[in-house]
Amino acid sequence: MILKENFRQGFYDVIKRQSVVIIVAVDTDALCTTMILSHLLKCDDVPYTIIAVDGWESIEQSLLDLQDQKTSIIMINCGATRSLSRIQLPPAATIYIIDSHRPFHIENMFENDQVNVLIDEQELEELRLPQPNEVIKDESDDDTDDDEEDEEQESSYEGRMEKIQRKAIKREEARLWERRRQNLLWTYYESTWNGAPSCVRLLELAAELNRTSAEMMWFAAVGLNSAFIDRLISIEMYTSICIDRMRPFIHKFSPRNIVNQGKQDDQLHISFGKELPLALYSHWDLYSAMMIDEYFSIKTKNWTQRGDVNIRHLLASLGITLAETRQKFEALSTEQRNVVTDILEKEIDSSFATFFAHLGYCAKLSAADLARGISVRMEMPKTKKSMDRFMCGTQLLRSSISGAKSHRFNIQQTFETVCQRTLLVSWKTMAAAINQSEIIPNGPYYLFSCTRPIDEEMIESRHFLYNTTNFMLRSFASMKKGRTAKPLIAMFPLTAEKQGWLVVTGVMPLATVYEDSLLKTCIGRAFERVKKMAPKLRITNDTFDSDVIQLKSEDRTKFIDCLQAIFEGSN
Amino acid sequence: MTERENGGIADKALQLVLEMKRNPDILPPYNAELVRSCLHKIDELYKLNADIVAEMRAGKQNDYSLLQPRIVAMYHIRRCLCAYINARKDRIRSFRWKYGGALPSSIRNALCEAEIEFFNEYSSTLARFQGSLGDNGVNLLLHVEPPKSLFVQVRALENYGDFETSDGTLVVLMKDSLHSLPRQDCEMLIRQGILEIAN
Amino acid sequence: MEESTSSFHENLEDEEEEEFVTPDVVMKRMCESWQNELASPCLLPSKMELVEILLDQIQGMEENIGRQSDKVQLRISVHRMELQRVSYMTSDYIRCRLQKIESNPRYYLNEHNRRIEEGQTELLSELELKFATEYAEAEAQLFGKTVLGFMPHALQKMPVPVDDLNVEMVYARVLEDDVGNVSIPDWTDPNSEVIIELEKDTVHLIPFTSIRHLVEEGKMILL
Numbered sequence: 001m002i003l004k005e006n007f008r009q010g011f012y013d014v015i016k017r018q019s020v021v022i023i024v025a026v027d028t029d030a031l032c033t034t035m036i037l038s039h040l041l042k043c044d045d046v047p048y049t050i051i052a053v054d055g056w057e058s059i060e061q062s063l064l065d066l067q068d069q070k071t072s073i074i075m076i077n078c079g080a081t082r083s084l085s086r087i088q089l090p091p092a093a094t095i096y097i098i099d100s101h102r103p104f105h106i107e108n109m110f111e112n113d114q115v116n117v118l119i120d121e122q123e124l125e126e127l128r129l130p131q132p133n134e135v136i137k138d139e140s141d142d143d144t145d146d147d148e149e150d151e152e153q154e155s156s157y158e159g160r161m162e163k164i165q166r167k168a169i170k171r172e173e174a175r176l177w178e179r180r181r182q183n184l185l186w187t188y189y190e191s192t193w194n195g196a197p198s199c200v201r202l203l204e205l206a207a208e209l210n211r212t213s214a215e216m217m218w219f220a221a222v223g224l225n226s227a228f229i230d231r232l233i234s235i236e237m238y239t240s241i242c243i244d245r246m247r248p249f250i251h252k253f254s255p256r257n258i259v260n261q262g263k264q265d266d267q268l269h270i271s272f273g274k275e276l277p278l279a280l281y282s283h284w285d286l287y288s289a290m291m292i293d294e295y296f297s298i299k300t301k302n303w304t305q306r307g308d309v310n311i312r313h314l315l316a317s318l319g320i321t322l323a324e325t326r327q328k329f330e331a332l333s334t335e336q337r338n339v340v341t342d343i344l345e346k347e348i349d350s351s352f353a354t355f356f357a358h359l360g361y362c363a364k365l366s367a368a369d370l371a372r373g374i375s376v377r378m379e380m381p382k383t384k385k386s387m388d389r390f391m392c393g394t395q396l397l398r399s400s401i402s403g404a405k406s407h408r409f410n411i412q413q414t415f416e417t418v419c420q421r422t423l424l425v426s427w428k429t430m431a432a433a434i435n436q437s438e439i440i441p442n443g444p445y446y447l448f449s450c451t452r453p454i455d456e457e458m459i460e461s462r463h464f465l466y467n468t469t470n471f472m473l474r475s476f477a478s479m480k481k482g483r484t485a486k487p488l489i490a491m492f493p494l495t496a497e498k499q500g501w502l503v504v505t506g507v508m509p510l511a512t513v514y515e516d517s518l519l520k521t522c523i524g525r526a527f528e529r530v531k532k533m534a535p536k537l538r539i540t541n542d543t544f545d546s547d548v549i550q551l552k553s554e555d556r557t558k559f560i561d562c563l564q565a566i567f568e569g570s571n
Numbered sequence: 572m573t574e575r576e577n578g579g580i581a582d583k584a585l586q587l588v589l590e591m592k593r594n595p596d597i598l599p600p601y602n603a604e605l606v607r608s609c610l611h612k613i614d615e616l617y618k619l620n621a622d623i624v625a626e627m628r629a630g631k632q633n634d635y636s637l638l639q640p641r642i643v644a645m646y647h648i649r650r651c652l653c654a655y656i657n658a659r660k661d662r663i664r665s666f667r668w669k670y671g672g673a674l675p676s677s678i679r680n681a682l683c684e685a686e687i688e689f690f691n692e693y694s695s696t697l698a699r700f701q702g703s704l705g706d707n708g709v710n711l712l713l714h715v716e717p718p719k720s721l722f723v724q725v726r727a728l729e730n731y732g733d734f735e736t737s738d739g740t741l742v743v744l745m746k747d748s749l750h751s752l753p754r755q756d757c758e759m760l761i762r763q764g765i766l767e768i769a770n
Numbered sequence: 771m772e773e774s775t776s777s778f779h780e781n782l783e784d785e786e787e788e789e790f791v792t793p794d795v796v797m798k799r800m801c802e803s804w805q806n807e808l809a810s811p812c813l814l815p816s817k818m819e820l821v822e823i824l825l826d827q828i829q830g831m832e833e834n835i836g837r838q839s840d841k842v843q844l845r846i847s848v849h850r851m852e853l854q855r856v857s858y859m860t861s862d863y864i865r866c867r868l869q870k871i872e873s874n875p876r877y878y879l880n881e882h883n884r885r886i887e888e889g890q891t892e893l894l895s896e897l898e899l900k901f902a903t904e905y906a907e908a909e910a911q912l913f914g915k916t917v918l919g920f921m922p923h924a925l926q927k928m929p930v931p932v933d934d935l936n937v938e939m940v941y942a943r944v945l946e947d948d949v950g951n952v953s954i955p956d957w958t959d960p961n962s963e964v965i966i967e968l969e970k971d972t973v974h975l976i977p978f979t980s981i982r983h984l985v986e987e988g989k990m991i992l993l
């Protein structure tokens with residue numbers, strides 16, 4: 001069932017009467033949503049349980065364990081894309097889904113009374129849902145047929161012919177309806193994308209309950225940024241959400257510098273302002289930040305031999321000295337910082353703006369950087385239990401606004417060790433791929449088969465995969481003209497326990513026009529079709545993102561061929 | 572009949588005391604041997620004294636200069652022994668407050684029989700006392716800290732299964748799940764190690 | 771908290787009390803007794819009857835709350851917090867006393883009997899007396915079976931340590947008027963004493979023995 005308005009009465013007031021079980025996917029947006037939701041529940045003294053899940057199997061297992069429960073089960077960032085009717089649901093529980101994965105499975109929307117999907121009204125049109133009567137078989141038609149049969153007493157020849165004709169027409173109608181349904185479903189399920197992050201929805205719910213605070217807004221800001229950083233939503237969508245939906249909160253929690261005459265108080269204040277899209281530059285030195293940044297990297301082609309020279313030229317033309325870039329950014333004087341930031345802003349000319357947390361005398365922290373840190377902590381290593389990783393993310397998020405020096409130090413550590421390393425590895429993978437010409441055209445798509453094993457912690461992280469493959473495709477396209485029309489499929493080998501398996505993911509062609517500024521991708525669907533086409537292939541698609549799958553290395557060639565056939569077929 | 576041994580008379584007794592002092596956090600096994608040798612020492616000293624007194628009564632001996640030091644030594648050894656038993660007793664008492672009525676086997680092995688009897692007797696005395704307070708008895712293991720909030724966030728360390736809270740809600744404690752539950756319901760489970768406080 | 775007051779009242783009226791004490795007074799006295807017990811170096815006379823009253827009330831309140839089907843959350847939460855605080859206070863009071871008894875049971879048993887003979891207020895409640903006796907027995911058993919039983923007869927008696935309360939100093943505040951004067955040893959001259967006047971609401975750092983009787987009468991409170 002769809003829940004599209006009145007979230008307060010229809011959703012929150014209902015769940016707070018009983019205990020709540022929250023099943024949450026392990027990603028930053030889900031974490032932020034859970035933090036907001038659990039805060040609301042805590043204020044209302046509602047007992048709740050949180051279960052962190054990595055994939056559909058964990059969900060099934062948890063639901064099995066909850067069979068006798070009479071609670072509300074809330075699934076955050078999971079559960080929307082596959083039909084929950086196929087899983088054994090606890091019979092006495094009601095399920096609510098707050099998921100940013102699209103498209104929703106039709107059965108969850110229309111056919112399952114136990115399941116409620118929360119959607120914003122304005123998004124409903126975007127989804128282009130088929131009408132219920134077009135996709136759900138109406139049972140009553142068959143019944144009337146039988147009734148007619150029983151009541152029919154006439155045995156005359158004309159009567160019987162009429163009857164046969166009527167039945168034939170009905171069968172034809174049913175066939176046409178079925179075909180139309182297949183077509184509708186085909187177009188409906190063709191692409192997958194991510195809608196607005198769930199944390200924003202929950203922030204608005206908190207506003208309805210009049211319970212917003214600066215902390216909640218910060219959580220939502222981090223979740224929103226993480227969706228952008230992970231390339232789940234486009235910059236247009238990000239900006240429009242910032243402007244339309246986050247604006248009332250920005251006014252409410254902004255720093256009152258003018259009122260207090262610049263005096264700091266102990267409260268958390270959130271400001272919104274323009275920011276360079278360079279990852280982590282304020283916690284790093286400019287040189288490294290620029291080196292791994294897509295824009296600068298592609299501009300200077302710094303993976304080639306001439307790369308170094310290009311960088312120097314670029315810096316010279318910008319008027320930034322090499323010494324300035326090599327120093328840690330914080331070590332530059334405020335004046336220098338402003339000058340350099342201005343130059344870079346003009347150069348990149350992006351419209352990226354993000355949220356900053358101001359707390360006491362701590363340096364301001366950007367939501368984008370924190371989102372990166374949390375994503376990295378939560379997604380690697382996969383050998384750590386999902387709940388452990390979830391708790392790591394929670395601690396990081398909490399310590400960003402606690403104001404304690406040790407906490408800030410922890411965050412700094414995370415940035416410097418894990419985050420920067422991930423970005424560097426990402427860049428190196430891209431550089432190696434291009435320098436060693438490992439990206440080969442394979443008919444309707446480009447194939448990248450990584451031969452070296454990459455850091456085993458990172459390889460299963462969605463953040464790393466999306467970043468690396470996108471980066472790769474863009475740099476690849478920048479080397480030669482005419483490479484913007486084909487998608488890129490990348491395969492990475494797994495190591496240690498999962499030896500013998502590959503992680504496969506893909507990126508849409510650069511030339512794709514995204515309508516509605518939704519980043520729609522057909523890669524997931526293509527993978528599904530391959531699986532259907534060749535069921536003998538050993539493919540695991542347990543995660544909630546359908547465009548990241550695991551494949552047994554021996555089935556590689558067959559997979560590649562099937563994929564080729566599918567891409568060519570759809571063209 | 573000489574007391575010229577290597578070291579002092581009450582050395583062994585001192586060792587017992589030091590043993591407890593050096594292990595403030597774990598309980599070393601009951602050192603029956605040292606205890607026995609200390610008791611033996613006391614016996615020895617006592618006999619020596621008794622012999623001299625007998626001789627004095629018989630008029631054969633006049634030198635009673637060693638009587639007093641021996642008595643002092645005996646009392647000193649006794650004091651060390653009592654201190655040893657006392658220190659162990661205090662720790663055993665704290666175990667009752669930490670673990671409830673059931674001792675983990677690692678600790679049980681470190682106790683001698685009399686100490687185990689003491690533990691059981693102490694537990695039941697305490698239980699009788701608790702049970703007779705008020706109408707339903709009071710569990711003194713609860714409410715150990717001033718309460719800061721009604722609910723506390725805990726994490727389940729193992730698959731405990733179904734658990735009913737005081738207001739009737741049924742919660743399933745699965746391994747690695749986070750819960751927010753009323754403080755008083757969790758206290759016993761936290762003690763047993765099934766839940767841990769999560770922040 | 772009017773609801774709780776009324777339910778306290780109901781419970782109290784059922785009790786056969788000589789004085790008619792309001793629940794606020796009970797709480798206040800319990801608080802004071804708890805504070806005194808925590809701060810004093812030795813066991814103070816038992817106030818367990820206050821504990822019993824409060825335990826009754828707690829149970830009544832809990833039943834009341836359990837019956838509330840409306841679950842107007844804020845009121846219930848506040849009541850529940852109050853209950854938890856009261857439970858904490860009573861439990862801590864009992865635990866504190868038990869600790870003191872356990873540290874030296876024979877001494878307190880002797881004290882208790884002595885006070886009864888001299889007609890002073892009882893040191894231990896009935897239940898505590900039973901506990902102390904049983905505990906002392908268990909302790910004696912332990913010592914006997916491990917060490918004392920094997921010693922020569924003269925050494926077999928259990929040592930009973932006696933605290934020297936003369937050296938204990940406490941902070942205390944005077945609660946009432948006309949408390950009178952106390953004498954404390956003059957440290958410059960071992961044989962003489964200094965007289966201190968006690969006025970209401972003054973706070974002193976004073977030897978415990980000098981004001982012990984005042985604390986037991988409720989005229990002073992330890993901090």
